[in-house]
Amino acid sequence: MDVKVNDSCIACGACESICGDVFKVEDVAVVDQSAVAANEDCVKEAADACPVGAIEVA
Ligand code: SF4
Numbered sequence: 001m002d003v004k005v006n007d008s009c010i011a012c013g014a015c016e017s018i019c020g021d022v023f024k025v026e027d028v029a030v031v032d033q034s035a036v037a038a039n040e041d042c043v044k045e046a047a048d049a050c051p052v053g054a055i056e057v058a
Pocket of ligand 1: 008009010011013014028029050051053
């Protein structure tokens with residue numbers, strides 16, 4: 001699973017709250033790709049919860 005945060009991110013913090021092993025919010029959310037495989041369920045949950053649809057999962 002490949003996870004990206006696009007330029008729409010408004011740094012709201014929701015993804016980090018839901019799936020903090022993968023997402024860290026600095027100026028924008030950044031992805032720890034090495035943690036994705038073990039956290040796929042919460043990555044999908046965070047993508048659904050992102051208010052601006054900035055999390056792209058492929
Ligand atoms: S939930 Fe979406 S908008 Fe909010 S910090 Fe994460 S990627 Fe950015």
